[in-house]
Amino acid sequence: MLRFPGHFRSMRMSCFSVLFSFTLNSDSSKPSLKSLGSFMGLMSYAKLSDPNYKLLFSDYLRNKRVDEAREVFDQIPYPNVYLYSMMISGYARNCRLDDALKLFDEMPVRDAVSWNLMIKGCLDCGELSMAAEIFYDMPGKNVVSWTTMIHGLMLFGEVKMAEILFHKMPTRDVAAWNSMVHGYFSNGRVEDAVNLFEVMPCCNVISWTSMIGGLEQNGKSNEALSLFQKMMCSGFKPTSTTLVCALTASAKVPALYLGVKIHGQIVKLGYFFDEFLSASLITFYANCKQVESACKVFKEKLHKNVAVWTALVTGFALNGKPENALEVFRDMMKLGVLPNQSSFTSALNASCALESPDRGKEIHSVAIKLGLGTDVFVGNSLIVLYSKYGNISDGISVFMRIGEKNIVSWNSVIMGCAQHGCGTLALTLFSQMMRVGVVPDEITFTGLLSACSHSGMLQKGKGFFKFFSEAKTFEVKREHYSCMVDVLGRCGKLEEAEELVRNMPFEANSMVWLALLGACRNHSNLDVAERAAKNIFELEPHCSAAYVLLSNIYASANRWSDVSRVRMMMKHNGVVKQPGSSWVTLRGFRHEFLSGDRSHPLSEKIYRKLDWLRVRLKECGYVPDQKFALHDVEAEQKEEMLSYHSERLAIAFCLVSTPEGSAITVMKNLRVCGDCHSSIKLIAKIVGRNIVLRDSSRFHHFSNGICSCGDYW
Structure with a gap:
């Protein structure tokens, strides 16, 4: 034409x-x-040899300027099949399938390449049925046509149809076999992939790479490494992709010796300057706790690839070096290497480890400037950061701005709300999650039970437990039973909680019994406490938390002889109590306090502030609750011991070190005692500040004499 x-x-x-x-x-x-x-x-x-047309046409397509490419195409008087195919491919790559189909219909002559391109274009645009229609209409299908269609079916999870098509193929080349192997792995059919690989008439390096990568991605890293060694013995030369897969598997095992050998192969084969291999090597050494080796790989050349920098940021964060991770992130920005989603996620995780929400906010602002403020992976990390350090409102704001939320987004915000005592909001978010069609998983279940536990929603908790136990969409684990025991125990249903433990479909572990023992302390039930403690000591004789909880329950009941007996048991078994400590991160430095601690440089000011607070508290009608002074001493000593608990020292430090009216955030490794909880409510009112205290159980937001937990925790 x-x-x-x-x-x-x-x-x-x-x-x-x-x-x-x-x-x-x-x-x-x-x-x-x-x-x-x-x-x-x-x-x-x-005409076609005229560079003004050919080069311009190719350039427009390469830069996704499809309409301008079409204008040039329309000016070519005799476009051949190759040019038609280029234009069709350009439309398909830009998701303009209707335009591609229209041009395909206008082609005066079609060859196998144009048909195959049209099939691939439909698959790339998510139109499986259209691709199948064109495939079945295609005259003279070649092996590429069959392989393209099989790959598409596997991509859409239509494994059975792909198998039927594969067996119908008149001839199969190695690419067709590789496509089936890759498709099986993509759909989690590991055994089928292995069986097919074993009967392949011939295989190439792509076949081996597909197997190694597929096994690694499906949690079989040891098998992947065994296959890699077998491949090397078979005389195949690995590609850079093969080596990346093998290194990733070595990092997951971790297999330091084999990974070092792969590093040697990389140098020997001349792949050393491949950026993705450098990133994989850094990740491998970091996972094997060889941070110095990771740094050495990084420093051997100047990298401009974001993946290499991100690997080092992640490596430092994984090895407990968050400060170094953030330093690398800053250097990366200075050198003009723009961070991606993974870079921001790793940097935010490092900020979490440093307990530095201020640095997290700085990283958040950079993400917004680079257009990643609504990215789901960056957003998920921000939700965790803000929730973990007492700012659930900012966490919810980030969640609301995420463009396409995934299950991690919903779980993170539900768990955050649960920890902060926003149980009703957590359940509301769960309802929205169900309405938009996101399927809950076991982490969602844990978050919901935690929300019910911290907000005293007994019937809701029972309803969720019954629903998910019967739905069988995932396995209900011991952790979920532990949460349900906590729900029942906090609501005073100790006998019902104990019955649930004894009727579990599997043997209860110490964590489940500890949840019951903790509830016994709240409700001073010695009988159930002693039975729970007995089971814990049988399962885990060195569990310090059980000894401490039982001792505290006896102390609260003034049974000092039993307190002494438990402490003697601890000493005999070599069990050491974890000391209660509280800490504050201020201007990048962590200040930690133990009860009665006088080692801080500002101790004199801190204790003066505490003495002033004691006077003001008494003026407000505060009377110390001496049952929380867990030593058999005089009343005056008990009062003094309570006044100098670690969380009060941390709050007093903030009062003398921060501007008036600013919020205070304190972290504590153990559960806050009832007396401190009562006094901090009044302290917040006296000093006119919002005080956030995170203990081992949840967040408490104190303001104007009230706590967000409603005195229920």
């Missing part, structure tokens, strides 16, 4: 007439078909 669009038509027709006339007026009495064919070829060649 000849086409002369636009203002070029008259000029081209004139040229055509002159040359055609020349052909007719040659020495032959009849027009020469050979001459006419040569003329047509000359015209096509002359």
Whole structure:
């Protein structure tokens, strides 16, 4: 089909007439078909060899300027099949499938390449049924057509249809076999992939790489490494992709010796300067706790690839070096290497480990400037950061701004709300999650039970436990039973909680019994406490938390002889009590306090502030609750011991070190005692500040004499 669009038509027709006339007026009495064919070829060649068209056309397609590419295409008088195919491929890559199909229908001649491109374009645009229709209409299907369709079916999870098509193939090359192997792994069919690989008539390095990568991605890193060694013994030369897969598997095991050997292969084969291999090597050494080796790999050349920098940031964070991780992140920015989602996630995780929400906010602002403020992976890390350090409102704001939320987004915000005592909001978010079609998992279940536990929603908790136990969408584990025991125990249903423990479908572990023992302390139930403690000591004789909880329950009941007996048991078994400590991160430095601690440089000011607070508290009617002074001493000593608990020292430090009216955030490794909880409510009112205290159980937000937990924790 000849086409002369636009203002070029008259000029081209004139040229055509002159040359055609020349052909007719040659020495032959009849027009020469050979001459006419040569003329047509000359015209096509002359136009297509013009760099102003060919280069411009390719450049527009390469830069996704599809409409401009089409304008150039329309100016070419004799577009051949190759140019049609390029234009169709350009439309498909830009998700303009209707335009691609229309142009495909207009093609005067179609070859196998154009048909295959159209099938692939439909698959890339998510139109499996359209791809199948074109495939079945295609005359003279070749092995590429069959393989493309099989790959598409696997991509959409249609494994059975892919198998049928594979067995119908008239001839199969190694690419077709590889496509099936890769498809099986993509759909979690590991055994089918292994079986198919074993019967392949011939395989290439891509076959081996697909197997090694597939096994690694499906949690079988040891098998992947065994196969890699077998491949090396078979004489195949690994590609850089093969080595990346093998290194990733070595990092997960971890297998330091084998990974070092792979490093040697990388150098030997000349792949050393491959950026992705450098990133994989850094990750491998970091996972094997060889941070110095990771740094050495990084320093051997100047990297501009974001993956290499991100690997080092992540490596430092994984090895308990968050300060170094953030330093690398800053250097990366200074050198103009723009961070991606993974870079921000690793940097935010480092901020979490440093307990530095201020640094996290700085990273958040950079993410917003780079257009990643609504990214789901960055957003998920921010929700965890803000929730973990007492700012659930900012965590919820981040959640609301995330464009496409995934299950991690929903779980993170539900868990955050649960920890901060926003049980009703957690349940509301769960309802929204269900409405938008996100399927809950075992972490969602844990978050919901935690929300019910911290907010005293007994019936809701029972309802969720019954629903998820019967739904069988995932396995209900000991952790979920522990949460349910906590729900029942906090609501005073200790006998029902104990019955649940004894009727579990599997043997209860110490964590489940500890949840029951903790509830016994709240409700001073010695009988259930002693039975729970007995089971814990049988399962885990060195569990310090059980000894401490039982001792505290006896102390609260003034049974000092039993307190002494438990402490003697601890000493005999070599069990050491974890000391209660509280800490504050201020201007990048962590200040930690133990009960009665006088080692801090500002101790004199801190104790003066505490003495002033004691006077003011008494003026407000505060009377110390001496049952929380867990030593058999005089009443005056008990009062003094309570006044100098670690969380009160940390709060007093903040009062003398921060501007008036600013919020205070304190972390504590153990559960806050009832007396401190009562006094901090009044302290917040006296000093006119919001105080956030995170203990081992939850967050408490104190303001104007009230706590967010409603005195229920």
